[in-house]
Amino acid sequence: MNALLKVSDLNKSFKALHVLKNVNMEVENGERHVIIGPNGAGKTTLFNCIYGTLTPTSGMVYFKDKPIHDEESYKRVKKGMSRTFQKNNLFEDLTVEENVHLAILGNKDYKFNPLKPLLQYKDVNEKKVEVLEEWGMYARRKWLVNQLSYGEQRLLEIILALSSNPTLVLLDEPTSGMSPSETSQFTNFIKKIPRDITLLIIEHDMEVVFSIADKITVLHHGEALLSGDPESVRGEQMIQEIYFGGGALSK
């Protein structure tokens, strides 16, 4: 089988601003693929194009061997994608469990049922308990989102992304704003996610990157400079110079 996700010759410009330039990349089944690159490299724009939040100017995105570049993002969820956002993007006036309910419903066919109360669906309840317990948020299920700490909200973003039984999850800087202990907790959680879920992650924290990545793609000024396993990226002289200022990775 081919790669789960294939991006080929992807371009995105905003008027005169050319943000993505002929980006090519592949994400294999079960991989933990991390995208790194300095601010403004176009990482989030790449995510938005993969997820359908933005339409690419040119180029193709294949998911499970089918072109999806012009599909609305809600259709991609049904095909098995989900994502988190760089800035918390939650339903602040709803409770934690209501947030999770919505995320679970995203991939259910009975989301169009107007006549049966949501809470009577057993699988919704089971899935909710499962994800909330797994991530240690079950005790907080009745809290409103805006009562949670920032780190907990970050966590809830990830919980939502995992609630729709996805095959590919896009995590946009999941650890930004987390405390060191939350970050290490997060890293452990990521390692526990079963391998039938593929992860594509944008991450700045190099410790996190090298502890979870199978493969790293470096994005710089909208170009995918390099893709490879962590060791080869760590050793690449050019990368060290332009991105890490040299030597930063050898420690």
Added chain:
Amino acid sequence: MKRIILSTIGLMAAVLFIPVVASPYVIYLSTEVLIMAIFAMSLGLIMGFGGMPSLGHSALFGLGAYTVVALSQYVSNVYVLLGAALILTLIFSLITGFIAMRNTGIFFLMVTLAFTQVLYLISSGMNLWGGADGMSTMVRANFGFGNIASSTGLFYMIGVFFVLSYFLLKVYTSSPMGKILKGVMENESRMTALGFNPKIFKTAAYTLAGGMAGIAGALYIYKNQFVSPELFSVHTAAEAMIMVFIGGYGTIFGPALGAGAFVFIENYVSSFTDRWSLILGLIFIAIVMLKRGGIIHLLSLAWNSIVRMRKKMFSERKRNVVEVKEEEEMVNERITKSQ
């Protein structure tokens, strides 16, 4: 579901009970309340659960009413008349909803307002159904067990529709469709990312609310036997909006309470002044400026404080009992010591 059924039964009991105790005049007014309650609850769905402040809702009320009047010239069967009103308003709101849903916020408001005004001008310009003067008709409902002619009978008939609407809205807002609607109101773009097409859920709610407003308009004819372009006016739409706010935004039953308060206040005020419109406008302004919730919020606030007070009293009593016991023990001790 249990709670929904219980509250529906409670509501049914209340509706059954009113004619037993109320004077004929109050029954007459309450019938109007029930009609407006159906109308306001349907608007409450799209405003309070869908975040769509529509000024086009009177278009559907009026359309339902006009359908009954126009068809009643040829048929008298209540199933046909109500069914036609329902189907027509469902279709109309589906189409207009589809158009209006291309826009959000202020554009949505303007587009819905324009729909209402178009129907208003067409109905007052056309000679067909009385033009600007309106037209009266003579319809009696017969569901298969005799004509409903008495005012109590009419009250019960409309009461059935009211309770049904309440039940339907309760179920709808607790179903996946309803929960998703609320999510779309809270954060539309996030819902897209979670796998929902927001337009479908908004249009569905808009259509359901439209059909319900249409039924309310049709029932209005059974009570008033008269239709005029006034029903389409922005005034009617604005009145429904104020009912939603007086009663309680974001709840199902709140708008029904608001309809009750509105009809009775209007009736009372109109009995001694012609300046109802002025007073209504001032109520609008006051509601916005005071930033208080609706009646239902005040009621639940009162209820909560009663519950808290009772809890407090109960714990005080318990403490008293403990103190008394302790005293008794002390006395007993003293007695045994002295012995």
Added chain:
Amino acid sequence: MSFVLTNLLSGLTYGMLLFLMAAGLSIIYGLMRIINLAHGSFFILASYVAYTFIRSGMNFWIGLVLAVIVIVLLAFVIEKFLISKVQSSETDQVLLTLGLIFVLGDLSLWIWGGDFLSVPVPGILNFSIEVGEIYFPAYRLFVLFVGILFAVLLWYFENKTKIGMVVRAGVDDMKMVSALGFNIKLMFTGVFLFGAGLAAIGGVLGGPILGMYPTMEYEILVNSLIVVIIGGLGSWKGAFIGAILVGLVDVFGKLYVPTFSMALIFVLMVVILMFKPTGLFGRVET
């Protein structure tokens, strides 16, 4: 032919009145994100006030100026004590300004009654210009002239003056303008009063043509809302083009398909929205 030309003039005149209404509505929304449904009430109230002044023997032009001043003062009170307090919530704005329509409408009904009234045409313009066999009422030509004059003035204001440029920048990005240290509050009040003043001028000038009657504020409001939707929010150019379109469709529609003239305007709006959801020249996305 003469028939078409006279009606063309009527359509353009009505368009100019709508433009004066819509320009204010559009820029108030564009800058402040306030939907002022009571804008039509300013329009009709101005005609009523001018009517009172002029009927009591005052010169038309002085009556015009005084009526505009009265409306601007009223707008000032409304902005200061009501509008400025509800800026964040759209639903609150709708409720509040609807309430204002009710209050102002019922007060006018109380003061001026429910009959159709009209402001007399000023003596100096009470004649017709004859071109071939066609008579053009001078007053309508004057209104057309005033409309175009205001369009030019607004264009100049927007593009050539400093305040105009700040306002325009504010429509695009309010945050940036406030970061630059401009007094936003003052700017909002200014724009609101300016918009109300434009509506008042339109109202007084429309007095001899449209007349005044209860519920007229809704009609003028809806028509100018349609102008704004068609032209695009926050754009004066859009309001101008949109107003001419709506004015012409309205007049010719009433002529050929009397009952459905409004529906015609509406179809126009829907068709334009289908292709350009932000209107012809819209800069504001909601």
